[in-house]
Amino acid sequence: xxxxxxxxxxxxxxxxxxxDLRAKKNDGRLVTRFPPEPNGYLHIxxxxxxxxxFGVASExxxxxxxxxxxxxxxxxxxxxYVEAIKEDVKWLGVDWNDRIFYASDYFDTLYNYAxxxxxxxxxxxxxxxxxxxxxYRGTLTEPGKNSPWRDRSIEENLTLFERMRAGEFxxxxxxxxxxxxxxxxxxxxxxxxxxxxxxxxxxxxxxxWHIYPMYDFTHCLSDSIExxxxxxxxxxxxxxxxxxDWVLDELGVENHPQQIEFARLNISYxxxxxxxxxxxxxxxxxxxxxxxxxxxxxxxxxxxxxAKSIRSFCDRIGVAKRDAVVDMALLEHSAREDLNHHAxxxxxxxxxxxxxxxxxxxxxxxxxxxPNHPNDETMGIRKIxxxxxxxxxxxxxxxxxxxxxxxxxxxxxxxxxYAYLITCIGVVxxxxxxxxxxxxxxxxxxxxxxxxxxxxxxxxxxxxxxxxHSLQAEVRLYDHLFTTPTPKxxxxxxxFTSNLNPRSLETLQDARVEPSLxxxxxxxxxxxxxxxxxxVDRVDxxxxxxxxxRTVALRDTWSKAQQTKTKIAGK
RNA sequence: UGGGGGAUCGUCUAAUGGCAGGACGGCAGACUCUGACUCUGUCUAUCAAGGUUCGAAUCCUUGUCCCCCAGCCA
Numbered sequence: 001x002x003x004x005x006x007x008x009x010x011x012x013x014x015x016x017x018x019x020d021l022r023a024k025k026n027d028g029r030l031v032t033r034f035p036p037e038p039n040g041y042l043h044i045x046x047x048x049x050x051x052x053x054f055g056v057a058s059e060x061x062x063x064x065x066x067x068x069x070x071x072x073x074x075x076x077x078x079x080x081y082v083e084a085i086k087e088d089v090k091w092l093g094v095d096w097n098d099r100i101f102y103a104s105d106y107f108d109t110l111y112n113y114a115x116x117x118x119x120x121x122x123x124x125x126x127x128x129x130x131x132x133x134x135x136y137r138g139t140l141t142e143p144g145k146n147s148p149w150r151d152r153s154i155e156e157n158l159t160l161f162e163r164m165r166a167g168e169f170x171x172x173x174x175x176x177x178x179x180x181x182x183x184x185x186x187x188x189x190x191x192x193x194x195x196x197x198x199x200x201x202x203x204x205x206x207x208x209w210h211i212y213p214m215y216d217f218t219h220c221l222s223d224s225i226e227x228x229x230x231x232x233x234x235x236x237x238x239x240x241x242x243x244x245d246w247v248l249d250e251l252g253v254e255n256h257p258q259q260i261e262f263a264r265l266n267i268s269y270x271x272x273x274x275x276x277x278x279x280x281x282x283x284x285x286x287x288x289x290x291x292x293x294x295x296x297x298x299x300x301x302x303x304x305x306x307a308k309s310i311r312s313f314c315d316r317i318g319v320a321k322r323d324a325v326v327d328m329a330l331l332e333h334s335a336r337e338d339l340n341h342h343a344x345x346x347x348x349x350x351x352x353x354x355x356x357x358x359x360x361x362x363x364x365x366x367x368x369x370x371p372n373h374p375n376d377e378t379m380g381i382r383k384i385x386x387x388x389x390x391x392x393x394x395x396x397x398x399x400x401x402x403x404x405x406x407x408x409x410x411x412x413x414x415x416x417x418y419a420y421l422i423t424c425i426g427v428v429x430x431x432x433x434x435x436x437x438x439x440x441x442x443x444x445x446x447x448x449x450x451x452x453x454x455x456x457x458x459x460x461x462x463x464x465x466x467x468x469h470s471l472q473a474e475v476r477l478y479d480h481l482f483t484t485p486t487p488k489x490x491x492x493x494x495x496f497t498s499n500l501n502p503r504s505l506e507t508l509q510d511a512r513v514e515p516s517l518x519x520x521x522x523x524x525x526x527x528x529x530x531x532x533x534x535x536v537d538r539v540d541x542x543x544x545x546x547x548x549x550r551t552v553a554l555r556d557t558w559s560k561a562q563q564t565k566t567k568i569a570g571k
Numbered sequence: 572u573g574g575g576g577g578a579u580c581g582u583c584u585a586a587u588g589g590c591a592g593g594a595c596g597g598c599a600g601a602c603u604c605u606g607a608c609u610c611u612g613u614c615u616a617u618c619a620a621g622g623u624u625c626g627a628a629u630c631c632u633u634g635u636c637c638c639c640c641a642g643c644c645a
Contacts, residue, residue, distance in 0.1 A: 011584090037645055073644065130643055137641055141573045144641085175643055185574045187641050196643035215645050239575055239640050261576085263638095268582085274645090316594060318584050320577095323638050327582045330595050340608060375608065406606070415604060450604050461604045530605045558606040 011319040013260055014056055017230055020258075021060060026229040030063035032056060033228050034089070035103075035219070037070045038081035038203075041289040041296045042088045044310060044331075045265040045272040051314045052262070053232055054094045066226055067096040071104045072218045074202035082203070084289070088297040092307045103213075103222050104204045110213045110221060111165065113251055114176060114194055118157045122250050123194060124150055125160040126177045133175075136182070137190050143183035144190045150179065164197055167210035171197045176211075180246065188243050192216055220244040221253070228257040234264040235321065265317065266325040269480035270295045271487050276496065285500060286481075290539070292549050293481045293504050303478060304525055304535025304551030305331075309338040325486065332552045339525055339533040339551065344372040344379060347417065347463040348513040348528040348548075350475055352391035354467065355439040357422060360388040365466065368449070370418040382516050385469040386419050391512050393530075396462040397439060399427060404561075406459035408439070415461040417529065421447040463529050470512040473546040476537070477506040511548075519543055530554065 010018075021028060032053040036042060042050075057063035067089060071077050089096065117123035126149045128136065138144030152160070164174055176195040184190050194217045201207050220243075223231045231244075238261045248256045265272055271280075272295055280286050280294070289296050292303035300310065313334040317326050347370075365387040373379040392408070401409040408414045413423040426440030446453050450461070480501050481487075487499040517526075522538040532553040541547035 035645090039645080070645065076644075133643075134641075139573085139641055142641095143573095172643070177643095187574080190641085193643055198643085212643095214643075219645085235576070236639055237645090241575090263577090316583075320584070322577050324583060327595065330583070333595060336607095345605080374603095374605075404606090417604060419604095458604090460606080463605075527605085527607085530607070554605075554607050556606070561606090 012321070013052070013230075013232060013262060013319055014059070016260060017056060017060070020229070028062075029227065029229055030057060030060050031066070031226065031228045032063075032230055032232060033066040033068050033223065033226060035068045035070045035222075036085050037073070037076075038078060038085060039073070039076040040081060040274040040278050041084050041298055043272050043274070043277060043294075043296045044267070044300060044313075045295075046088075047092060047297060047310050048265045048314050048317070048319075049232070049234075050089060050092060050094055051311060052319055054096075056230075064099060065096070066099045066101055066228070068101040068222060068226065069103065070215070070219065070222075071102055071202070071204060072212050072215065073198075074200050074212060075198060077203055079203045084298065088301075091297065091301060092310065101222075101226060102204060103218050104202060106218070106222055106225055107205060107209060107213070109225065110218060113221060114161065114213070114217070115158065116251060117178065117194070118161060118176075119154060120250065121154060121179065123157070123176055123178050124152055125157050125164070125174050126150070126191075127174050130172060133193075137187070138182070140187070146182050147177070147191070150191070161195075164195070164211050165209070167199065169197055171199055173197065178246075180243075186239055186242055188216070188239050189246070192243060216240060216243050217247060220247050220257070220259075221251070223257045224248055224253045224255045227255050229255075231257040231259045233259060233261055235261050235323075236264075237261055261321070262319050263321055263323055266323070267295065267331060268325050268328045268485035269482050269487070270328065271482070271496070276488075280497075283497070285497060292476070292478055292537075295481075302535070302538055303549055304339075304533060305335050306338050306342075306525070309334040312337065328480065335533065335552045336555070339527065341376075343525040343527045343533055345370075345374065345527045345529050346514055346517060347384065347465055348473070348475070348511060348517075348531065348534075349391045349393050349463065349465050349470070350477075350508055350511045350528075350531065351394040352510065352512050353394045353397060353439060354437065355390045355392050355422075355441055355464070357388050357390070357441050357443045358425070359442045359445075362388055364388070365469070368418050384418065384514055384516070385466045387466045387468060389467040390416070390464045391467055391470065392416075392439070392462055392464045396460075397424070397436070399436065407462060408460070413458050415447075415450050415458050416443075416464045417461050418450055419448075419464065420444060420450065421452055421458060465512045465514050467512075469515050471515055471517060471546060473511045473513045473517070473548060474540075475508040475511040475534070475548045475550070477508065477550045479504050479506075513546065513548075517546060520546060525551070527554070 034050050034053045054065040057065035126147045128147050136144050175193045177191045177193050180189045182190045193214050195211045195213055198212050241259050244259050290298035290302050313331050367383040368386050369381050370384050371381050396407045398405050398409050408424050410424050415421050420443040422441045422443045424441050428438035430437050481504050482499045483501045484499050488496050520536045522536045522541050524536045526534050528534050533551040534548040535551050537547040537549050
């Protein structure tokens, strides 16, 4: 079990649980569970549930939380998803110890419970087609009507159900349904289906079964079997709670957990629906479940989000019952907050502009000391090579600087970070295009390290790399996957993909990074100073082909001010 | 127009009859060898209308708006 987080704020679920515990309900036991279906990858919405379930259990003496795969639909599920889910949960820092379960482990028990219901005359085999069942169900405002097969004898039902199990019937010919009330105001209570025939192999039980139990039958019983006390799920299951309780009551089980619903997570500029994420993967809108633009845990991890930042994000958003869309900026803040402490600083020039220091000897170079973290000496220092020809960022030079532009300009002096003060004395342009291709500068040899003996100040410090010493790298700049805060809301009946952001990925092939990054280990986090936090891509990066993913940009009041100015000017 | 839920700063979220608070965000400033970080100040909220009460986000009444439900998905 993970360590309790003492700073954990309370929420309505924790309040209920604390009260139950104080009242010695369930003999003072606390058992929760995280029940993913292995039909896709986990996303950050699942992280919310994981931290809620495992978190609340860890906060109480003796509390436990199970990891349980809800694997009742073999046509959609796969072992590869089971493995990916386990990896993600582990990555989040959650330890389920040996408490890993599968609903499919309960298939025999579930089958016997189904027989019990039949014997109690509370379930029957229906031979209507799927379409007919739908038609008989009625509508939201009209009651349904009983199936003609509803009054089969217990013996006939038993025989038919056994034959379903034995694989004697084709898919769709029969189902086992409860006998509740076709006129119920709650659609879920109109004789919901318990079992359907599926003639596909299951990733864990192989060909043993030809019938599979439905969620409403499986979930409550699995909870009960595992001794779960508090079954936490999302809001859309509120209407299912009467059925959850009905099944357990009818079967007279010993342990009857309490289902409590909370609002699922939504984040602006992305989608958190496994179905939709599946579509993005299948249609090739992204490179896969682990595309760094995806809100999946695999994607976020590859993008450079840390488990800790995701946890603090989940702590911050809280747990409540109202529908909400959390600002993506809050997630980004959580990333910066963690990375700021831990990511070593390095210099990288994303869009290089050649800079020649005329008074620096051609055949000379030297090494300068640079701290790995400006506010944390314990992270040490590294050497950075300096020479006559450097690269700086194109954005750090402006031939006709606007007001408040502090960076390099003709005749202006700035500091090269941890190096020297330089002054721009000339600009070389391409004769054809007029594009600036090189800057001519002089340096002040007395300013080695970056400060002037005479105490003079400069308004800006720019980062740089030495041209011959620097390394080429590919840099992937990621932006929001969608252009609108609520991607599922579209105009003119268009598909949600019409809101996909065409600029969600910009790849820079000619970035130059300092040589200390030579053997950067995949998955390592860095701050490219004055740019952003980056993560060495765990899939594509190697010693001879460095690839960096931008996790999240540094806050940038300068460019923000520029954008505001442009916007105002555009009006 | 059935049933089940929900409405508090721009966004999340506290306050369970007693000062509407926190975080993100925005704005302004200080600091700065990252226009970062940090720090300071500041901005903005109880869905509406009635009622009960010394006192209401909270209790009552009547409305309004939003979400979910008609899978042999979970």
